[in-house]
Amino acid sequence: MLLSTVKGTLRRQRLKTDLVAVGDRVWVTDVGADEGQIEAIEPRLRSLARLARLTDDTEQIILANPDQALFLFAVRDPEPHRRMLDRFLVLAESRGLPALIGIGKMDLDVPARPGTGGSLARAFFADYEPVYDVHYLSAVTGEGLDRLKQALVGKVTAVAGPSGVGKSSLLNALDPDRRRAVGAISEATGKGRHTTIATELHRLPGEVETYVADTPGIRALALQGIERDDLDRFFPELRPYSDRCFYADCTHLHEPGCSVRDAVEAGAIPPLRYESYAALRRGDESE
Ligand SMILES: Nc1nc2c(ncn2[C@@H]2O[C@H](COP(=O)(O)OP(=O)(O)OP(=O)(O)O)[C@@H](O)[C@H]2O)c(=O)[nH]1
Ligand SMILES: [Mg+2]
Ligand SMILES: [Zn+2]
Structure with missing residues (x-):
């Protein structure tokens, strides 16, 4: 067996996640004619x-x-x-x-x-x-x-x-x-x-x-599995401000004393990026 990386097309498994996907490290047995049989799959470290x-x-x-x-x-x-x-x-x-x-x-x-x-x-x-x-x-x-x-x-x-x-x-x-x-x-x-x-x-x-x-073109992208409370961490522009709000659990949508909205007002956070955050935070856009 040799350790190899999956580079081609594979039929997808109907599981919670793909059993094996392009980019996975796998152990294969050479069965000739440029083909291999997957014997074992290394743990997936990351994925898109x-x-x-x-x-x-x-x-x-x-x-x-x-x-x-x-x-x-x-x-x-x-x-x-x-x-x-x-x-x-x-x-x-x-x-x-x-x-x-x-x-x-x-x-x-x-x-x-x-x-x-x-x-x-x-x-x-x-x-x-x-x-x-x-x-x-x-x-x-x-x-x-x-x-x-x-x-x-x-x-x-x-x-x-x-x-x-x-x-x-x-x-x-x-x-x-x-x-x-x-x-x-x-x-x-x-x-x-x-x-x-x-x-x-x-x-x-x-x-x-x-x-x-x-990769194939993506028509819609759902952000499944991301807690709304965590969203501010995933906008790097918001991170320097999001811990400084008056309320520890500030949603940065309407609360008084919100450092994030102050930063938007002051021009330190681009308004369109803030609007994207707000739309996702409100759940207006689930896909
Ligand atoms: N003018 C111009 N046209 C481009 C350029 N790159 C790609 N195109 C054209 O855009 C069209 C789509 O290109 P693709 O490379 O097939 O696009 P793709 O993102 O791989 O599309 P999918 O495989 O469907 O996801 C083709 O008609 C290309 O000729 C570019 O730099 N300039
Ligand atoms: Mg393409
Ligand atoms: Zn806030």
Whole structure:
């Protein structure tokens, strides 16, 4: 038997969590013809996961044992979705998974306001730059790829995001020798068509072992298993203030003497990030 890492497609088990998923470390017996039989599975240290269905309590592993996640959105086609990004970030924070943010299709970027030099994409994602490593990327022009490679090297990174944002195209640009299927954006919906249907782990060229997982597009993301009381910990911008409120159990929604809302007023916390927190805290958005 030899210790190996699952890199391909596996049929999912209908269990509380996947029995074995891409990224798991497994012991396999070589049965020839590039096939192996799994004999034992090492304990999963971390995972990026979501619910298989909203009504289901079955967790679907997007990638087992990632070192970090790269959440990719596009400048447009499809339009970036701030609340969805915020939910991804909460999910990563809740699992202690370092998160990078990628904004793809920068070749489609336009000025924030006509006649100004500022970029729409950079204005949209500016709130995240003080807290997260934000990468502006284009698979077409190669923009940002060298800096991204530095952030990936030596690690196992899950690339996740909505369908059609260019996850597979980005990986093709990072490793031109391996072409993955890339889909057209539906003209009717402006959305992707779920071209990638299962997580695939790829080793990038280079001496240092670097793995990047291409994952299927995610349509909705439920934050199951996260207590509302814990949410303020998963917004890094809120953390410096959330223990300083008058009430120890302050929800930061309406209480007097709330340091978080004071910080929003003072411009120390971006209002849109606070609104995302408040929507999740109120339970307005369960998916
Ligand atoms: N202009 C431009 N188009 C891009 C870029 N990257 C990807 N695209 C296009 O966007 C469409 C979707 O790309 P994919 O790479 O299949 O997107 P995906 O995120 O892998 O989609 P799923 O596999 O469905 O989740 C294709 O038509 C690509 O050619 C880019 O950097 N610039
Ligand atoms: Mg894809
Ligand atoms: Zn408060």
